[in-house]
Amino acid sequence: MERETLDVDVLVVGGGPAGLAAAYRLARLNAEQGGEPLMVAVLEKARAAGAHMLSGAVLDPSALTDLMPDWKSRGAPLDVPVRDDRIYFLTARRALPFPVTPPPLRNHGHYVVSLNRLAKWLAEQVEAAGVDVFTGFAGTELLYEGDRVVGVRTGDRGLDRHGERKGTFEPGVDIRARVTVLADGVRGNLTKTLIRRFGLDAGRSPQSYAIGIKELWDVDPDRLPAGSVIHTMGHPLRHEEFGGGFIYALPEGRLSVGFVAGLDYRDPLFDPHVAFQRFKRHPLVSNLLAGGQMVRYGAKALPEGGWHALPRCHADGALIAGDAAGFLNSMRLKGIHLAMRSGMHAADAAFRAVREGDVSGARLSEYARLVEEGPIRRELYPVRNVHQSFAGGLLAGLLYSGMSLVTGGWWFRDPMPSHAGHERTRTVKRYFGGGVPPEPPGVPIDRALTFDRLTNVHYSGTRHDEDQPSHLLVADTDICRTRCIEEYANPCTRFCPANVYEIVDADAGAGKRLQINASNCVHCKTCDIMDPYQIIDWVPPEGGGGPSYEGM
């Protein structure tokens, strides 16, 4: 069967804030600079624009205002200004308010938003500006000529679970581009291969990640005024675990309730989903949610490594933007504005490179210069060691973070040394010093306040065609049932927030085996990040599959 090809000047992979900002900027440059307009296209794996977007979220509108000064009159969904910021330290029963809100967490002038609505609206603006947004198509591999990236191949459709062609088979399309902007999100599957091929992370700190799990709740509208922002530290996490909870109030009694846990925990039995349930059972949260209804669920990993963990973001014919690169300020708990800003810089560099007919990495390194000289470095450099300092525990992290506000982030060793999160997970034997590990803190599931993973997944609206090859490639499932079960007690069954991984009895009583429920996957990427043997490879399922976030 003939494979179709499409030629464009700039291809943006990923319809999130970074990719859409890049596309919009390119459309504006086309309009402002005159001449033959560049042809621009956006690939998005979700069936509808924004359907895979999930964030807290509190938006710093600075980048949006620079991208589109008239966002207000264009009906941007920034309806709820932050009215009130509170931080609590939680003990098992009590909530101790911080006397003052630290400057990085002050959100005056910011907005409580739904990222998935924001992305949907942004995609409409991009399409109205003349850019094609191809939803339902995932980029599955980069196309190269020599060492130059020349585009992306999209996934085949209509393969059955054994990889055989069904009646509906359609081969993927080759989209050839002079510059490819990879905005494929946290742990993006294409960015991952590009970084590996060219060693773009050489000499950089390893990227560290966290997982965010979130629910939308409908509660009595008088519970919490819209625009209220609450962050918590402490319970249910221990001193050694990084993370915390958030509650953002939207209008009409809708609450965005979530929990972020660092994917660098030592305890192999730690379970982020259980931690989230325990967070909801804390009186501070359960009192807000009492009598309410959980209406939506989702999860997504986020890059926390900051400035020192950014890879080189340019190669011949390619640029990396947004969460794919790691443009996120973990001290301010914000990344959307940096994602957009990086997309705008990438667009500027790509536009000039295409116009001048030189798309080499050297020419595209203008992107790095724009990042260095612009607001991104100004914001990220002073907090470059903050996330790493939490490796020493909560107290060390807080002390260093406070100090960095004065010192500009200086430390004796800069970059502060760090490890990839999955390397920090200890074996059961080592963590518990031999013997039988204590029963981890469980949580009663009442399906009113607390939910099991499978029920939660239902509320993510996740759909995949069941009859397709698994998109979670486990290189060696023997490791799961022989080594991992002994060494780490199969942490995939805990860190996956969507019940994708299960250890079940093998047929005919032959021990255990790994069961992969790929159709439950919410595309959070945690397994690809956190598996201790690094044998799980997340690749895109057939285009259009995945969660269907609405209002997240």
Place this chain on the structure above:
Amino acid sequence: MTLVIAEQRGGVLNPATWETLAAAQQMNAPVTAAVVGARVQDTAAELAAADVAEVLAVEHEALEPYTPDGFVAALAQVVEATGPERVLFPHTYQTRDHAPALAARLGRVLIPDCIGSKDRDGQRVFVRPMFQGKFVADVLPEGPAPHFASFQIGAYRADACVRGAAAATVREVAVQLDAAAIRQRPEAPFKEAKQAVDLTQAERIVAVGRGIKGQEHLPLAQELAKVLDAELAASRPICDSGWLPMDRQIGSSGQTVAPKLYLAVGISGAIQHLVGMKGARTIVAVNKDADAPIFEVADYGIVGDLFEVVPAIVAALDGD
């Protein structure tokens, strides 16, 4: 007047028609049934048993075999000749094929896949599920009558259709069809899978879940299905493991069913499964975990080991 379009194939009435008639009878308006095909006298007579004002037999050679063009042309004439307030269909594959085209031809609204209807200040409101059954929406049709709606299979009970004291009159309705204007030429019907099964039509279903443990235990469930004269179905893990074909999967990624009896064996009752079977009239669950959510929807629950309970049921039924 409410016009109900019956569905027949080869002279056999689709039982979902009775459900739609039941829906129509609750709308406080006279009901007329129409059946369309080349030879429909027998099915029309069968329909006349229902408590309806009359039955329209719409016959034309060009209506056999079924084509969407033929049915749209014929039904458009029937609707225009009878002037109903609304036209109701059972939500079958055939309805999905031609009802949207019919509504578009006449420039009227179609509300598909409804599960109920109600009167609100003299206006007929239709109730339909959204978001995989998570929400239900009340839909008020706008624009001139007639309004078109289709009813989900299992939303009403066939035996809720009120029978008339005497058989209703059957009236033949002539339609003008130009065989040359029918653009489709159907091939002989075939079923893709060898034993493709339409679980939505099954009156009794035995469904197995992970509690069955291994493929080698499936004959136990098959035996139970046999003595109950039931279809065998399964939850996702069973079909995912390839123990049963995917067309027997019940739930959000499989089929939605509403049989008279649903016997869930070793199924915990994840919400993904429940949305596919909670419309069953009687649900019986066998599970060894007393806290399994299946018991929240079950009418009868047996907490026990299915490997003891199922053989006991089989033995009891076999003894009849």
